[in-house]
Amino acid sequence: MAVGIGTERVTGSGPVPGGTLPGTTARRQRALRLPRSPKIIVGLAMLAFFVLWSIIGPLVAPYSPNQIFANSPVPLPPSGAHWLGTTALQQDVFSQLLVGGGDMLLVAFIAGVIATALSVIIGVTAGYLGGLADDLLSMLANIFLVMPALPLLVILFGFLGKSGSSDLFLVGFIISVTGWAWGARVLRAQTLSLRNRDYVDSARIIGESRRRIIFAEILPNLTPIVASSFLFTVLYAIGTYSAMAFLGLVNPNWSWGGMLFYAEGSTAELSGYWWWYIPPGLAIALLGTALVLLNFGIDEFINPRLRVAGLTRRTGGRRRARPLRSQQFALTPVRVGATARSAAAGSAREGGPA
Amino acid sequence: MLVISRRLFFYLVTAAVAISLDFLIPRMIPGNPVDAILSKMQGVTPTRATMHALDLQFGVGTSTSLWGQYTHFWNNVLHGNLGVSTANGFEPVSTVIRQALPYTLGLVGLATLISFVLGTTIGAIVAWKRGSWLDNLIPVVTFFQAAPYFFLAFVAIDVFAIRLGWFPTSRAASPADFPAWNWTYISDVLNHAILPALTIVIASAAGWVVGMRNVMVTTMDEDYVLIAAAKGLPKRRVIWYAARNAILPSVSGFALAIGFIVSGSLLTEIVFSYPGLGYLLLQAVSNDDYELMQGLFLIITFAVLAANLLADFVYVFLDPRTRQEA
Numbered sequence: 001m002a003v004g005i006g007t008e009r010v011t012g013s014g015p016v017p018g019g020t021l022p023g024t025t026a027r028r029q030r031a032l033r034l035p036r037s038p039k040i041i042v043g044l045a046m047l048a049f050f051v052l053w054s055i056i057g058p059l060v061a062p063y064s065p066n067q068i069f070a071n072s073p074v075p076l077p078p079s080g081a082h083w084l085g086t087t088a089l090q091q092d093v094f095s096q097l098l099v100g101g102g103d104m105l106l107v108a109f110i111a112g113v114i115a116t117a118l119s120v121i122i123g124v125t126a127g128y129l130g131g132l133a134d135d136l137l138s139m140l141a142n143i144f145l146v147m148p149a150l151p152l153l154v155i156l157f158g159f160l161g162k163s164g165s166s167d168l169f170l171v172g173f174i175i176s177v178t179g180w181a182w183g184a185r186v187l188r189a190q191t192l193s194l195r196n197r198d199y200v201d202s203a204r205i206i207g208e209s210r211r212r213i214i215f216a217e218i219l220p221n222l223t224p225i226v227a228s229s230f231l232f233t234v235l236y237a238i239g240t241y242s243a244m245a246f247l248g249l250v251n252p253n254w255s256w257g258g259m260l261f262y263a264e265g266s267t268a269e270l271s272g273y274w275w276w277y278i279p280p281g282l283a284i285a286l287l288g289t290a291l292v293l294l295n296f297g298i299d300e301f302i303n304p305r306l307r308v309a310g311l312t313r314r315t316g317g318r319r320r321a322r323p324l325r326s327q328q329f330a331l332t333p334v335r336v337g338a339t340a341r342s343a344a345a346g347s348a349r350e351g352g353p354a
Numbered sequence: 355m356l357v358i359s360r361r362l363f364f365y366l367v368t369a370a371v372a373i374s375l376d377f378l379i380p381r382m383i384p385g386n387p388v389d390a391i392l393s394k395m396q397g398v399t400p401t402r403a404t405m406h407a408l409d410l411q412f413g414v415g416t417s418t419s420l421w422g423q424y425t426h427f428w429n430n431v432l433h434g435n436l437g438v439s440t441a442n443g444f445e446p447v448s449t450v451i452r453q454a455l456p457y458t459l460g461l462v463g464l465a466t467l468i469s470f471v472l473g474t475t476i477g478a479i480v481a482w483k484r485g486s487w488l489d490n491l492i493p494v495v496t497f498f499q500a501a502p503y504f505f506l507a508f509v510a511i512d513v514f515a516i517r518l519g520w521f522p523t524s525r526a527a528s529p530a531d532f533p534a535w536n537w538t539y540i541s542d543v544l545n546h547a548i549l550p551a552l553t554i555v556i557a558s559a560a561g562w563v564v565g566m567r568n569v570m571v572t573t574m575d576e577d578y579v580l581i582a583a584a585k586g587l588p589k590r591r592v593i594w595y596a597a598r599n600a601i602l603p604s605v606s607g608f609a610l611a612i613g614f615i616v617s618g619s620l621l622t623e624i625v626f627s628y629p630g631l632g633y634l635l636l637q638a639v640s641n642d643d644y645e646l647m648q649g650l651f652l653i654i655t656f657a658v659l660a661a662n663l664l665a666d667f668v669y670v671f672l673d674p675r676t677r678q679e680a
Contacts, residue, residue: 143368146609148658150617151651152375154635158647159383182610235500242502243621247639260505264625269508270523272516281505288500289493296496303572 037300043293050287054105057098065096065254075266075273085275088266093259097279100254101287103168104241110172111179111237116230118176119183124222126184127191128214138188144181152178153240157249165250171241179236183229190225194218228298235291242284256280357676361666365659372655376648377427380412381420388412411437411645436652437645441637447649450634455653457526458630461547462619465554466612466661472555473562474604478597480563481570492564499560503553503618507625510553521549524627550626557622558615562604570600602673608665612658620654 062083063069069082070090078085084093126137156174157165165171194200195218203217219226242257244250252258259280263269268276388408410418410426418426430436436447480488498506515523522528527542573579573596582592623632631650638646670676 139364139367142364142609143371146365146368146613146659146662147372148613148616148654150620151635151647151654154639155376155379155644155647155651156383158639158642158644159380164383239502243504243617246502246504246621247624247636249639257502260502260508263508264504269511269625270516272512274512277505277508277512281502281508285497285501285505289497292496292500293493296492299568303568 037297039293039300040297043290043297046286046290047294050101050283050290051105053098054101057101061092061095061098063092063095065091065099067091067095075268075276078275084279085273087259087262087276088268088273089262093276093279096254096259097256097283100256100259100280101283104238104245104255104257107168107172107175107241108234108237110169111175111240112230112234113176114173115176115180115233115237116183116226118180119187119229119233120219120222120226122180123184123187124191124214124218127188128195128210128218130192130195134188138185141181141184141188144178145185149178149240150243153244154247154249157244162251165244171244171250172237175237175240176233179233179240182236183226183233186225186229187222190222191218194221224298224302228295228302231291231295231298235288235295238284238288238291256284357670358663358666361663365663368659369656372652373428373431374424376431376652377424380644380648407437431652436649439638439643439646439649441641441643441646447646450646451631451649451653454630454634455657457628458619458623458632459657461551461623461628461630462554462616463661464547465551465619466558466615468551469555469559469615470562470604470608473559474566474597474601476559477563477566478570478593478600481567481574481600482593482596484571492567495560495563498556499564501557502621503557504621504625506557507550507553507622510549511625514549522546526629546628550622550628553622553626554615554619557618558611561611561614565604565607566597566600569603570596573597573600598672602669605665605669605672609662612661612665616654616658 068090069086069092072090073088075088076082076086076090082092082094084097087093087096122137122141126134126141153174157171160170160174200213200217203213208217241250241255242260245252245255245257246261246264248261252261257280260277263273263277263280266273266276268274410423434448436451438444439447439450442450476491480491483489511523515521522545526546527539528546576596576599579592579596582595587595620630620632620635622628623630624636627633631654634646635650637643638650
């Protein structure tokens with residue numbers, strides 16, 4: 001599911017032989033260069049594995065995740081009958097694990113799509129229009145960035161109640177409301193930088209409409225950033241959905257976060273029932289790792305100097321003309337700030353694109 | 355200073371938005387929280403005043419206009435009146451939160467500070483040694499960046515508290531201990547804080563490592579670093595020049611990171627049964643204690659804003675360019 005944008009970028013212009021226009025050739029070359037990074041390959045493979053898992057998992061699960069096998073309060077360690085043991089309710093952990101990925105990935109995908117759409121609309125509008133609209137939209141984005149998401153989500157889901165939170169689309173929407181601001185901020189900064197490039201200026205002088213400039217000139221150049229902000233939001237949504245399920249705010253049957261909710265309720269960590277809490281936690285962590293790796297790959301694609309192979313300024317020089325904005329796509333900050341002070345710091349350091 | 359006052363204005367606006375959201379969310383979402391609260395009051399007959407206060411708090415069945423409710427809400431918040439906590443025997447929310455706040459501030463504050471220093475140092479070294487074996491650290495870091503805090507807390511308790519028995523498993527102090535300003539009690543509190551703090555540090559340092567490395571790699575290509583190296587300055591000094599500049603985005607990005615760290619830390623507290631705000635959050639959730647949830651949202655937001663303001667001061671101190679503006 002979440003592979004959507006990733007594969008499109010990689011295979012979209014894959015085997016096509018070089019075009020005639022120099023511009024399109026360059027673009028194809030760039031598209032072809034992307035999958036060579038081991039980070040992208042590993043990330044995509046892991047992501048594909050988890051997507052397959054969430055689709056096939058429920059079909060191949062040996063038991064129903066709700067089925068109760070015995071009447072004993074002590075979880076059983078892994079055995080032939082139960083590959084990953086049982087829970088305190090004597091349910092099969094392996095079956096729960098196989099079933100638990102689907103809803104979460106679906107919610108994450110929905111949240112990713114909505115939040116990315118929001119961040120493109122708000123970020124590009126703010127960056128392109130400038131002036132008062134920019135000030136207001138940037139402020140809105142910054143407010144949502146600064147406000148801690150967890151307690152806000154607790155209120156939202158708390159008042160929504162259990163019945164409302166079983167609607168996956170609604171859950172995805174609520175998560176996206178708290179997750180769009182980061183993408184909007186990065187996209188705004190990049191739009192701001194693109195807006196003053198020569199090619200956009202010339203398009204403006206030719207008399208192209210504002211809509212055409214945004215959709216035909218600016219948006220295509222934002223693709224890697226849009227893709228990475230999508231992946232980032234999916235990662236954020238996975239973490240958030242797991243946290244909500246772990247708190248028991250969304251229906252925990254069955255997601256990996258929900259399995260941890262039940263494990264915590266039975267103090268599995270104090271009793272050493274590792275087979276109960278390690279598999280779901282590890283699954284969330286590895287799925288997240290896949291997304292972070294993909295983001296690293298895109299990051300290095302945008303900023304070649306981040307590549308490991310000891311790139312010096314000279315070898316990286318040709319593509320230094322590209323916008324050198326380093327973003328970090330995980331829990332950490334963005335270098336390009338929407339705030340006045342970091343914008344000043346950013347432009348002062350980078351000296352603008354050569 | 356212009357920069358700081360501008361930021362201060364922004365934080366005040368954010369606080370106002372948070373208070374407004376706190377007011378609006380119960381009214382936007384269908385359902386009747388007053389009924390839920392009244393059902394908790396079994397045995398206690400609510401007085402007319404309590405009923406009136408609840409109706410005003412959630413905007414159910416009251417004749418007061420929305421604007422009237424809103425000003426009433428603001429008035430309450432500004433007077434520190436955040437309602438009563440049904441999960442805590444109808445104690446005022448502000449009292450309940452005040453008891454838990456020091457634990458969270460101490461634990462999360464200290465852990466954040468350690469993880470920032472540790473993470474940026476490792477990030478700078480990894481960037482400097484680019485292309486060496488240290489690059490293998492990146493996938494490991496990636497894993498910790500993606501793992502949920504509460505899962506790491508599970509593992510930490512199972513391995514270090516249960517199997518190895520190095521640390522206590524839960525709570526902030528032994529129940530037998532009496533709170534006092536003596537070494538026995540303080541060392542006990544510290545001993546209880548180590549494992550949760552370690553969990554938060556390991557989970558959050560990953561982000562600082564990656565952030566610092568990515569900026570540092572770019573900074574190392576700057577001319578002044580080249581010149582510093584060409585002049586024959588000791589390597590340590592050159593790294594210091596580059597790192598000093600590369601750390602700025604990490605400081606300015608603090609705003610974004612602290613929200614994540616606080617959220618993760620609250621969940622860590624839950625696993626450790628640490629008596630901070632996270633534990634209250636769980637209590638509020640499992641008892642449908644709406645007023646406690648709302649109060650927690652406000653207090654946590656205010657704390658995060660204060661931390662941001664602190665980071666702004668540090669930034670202004672570190673970067674002279676922000677001072678020139680004024």
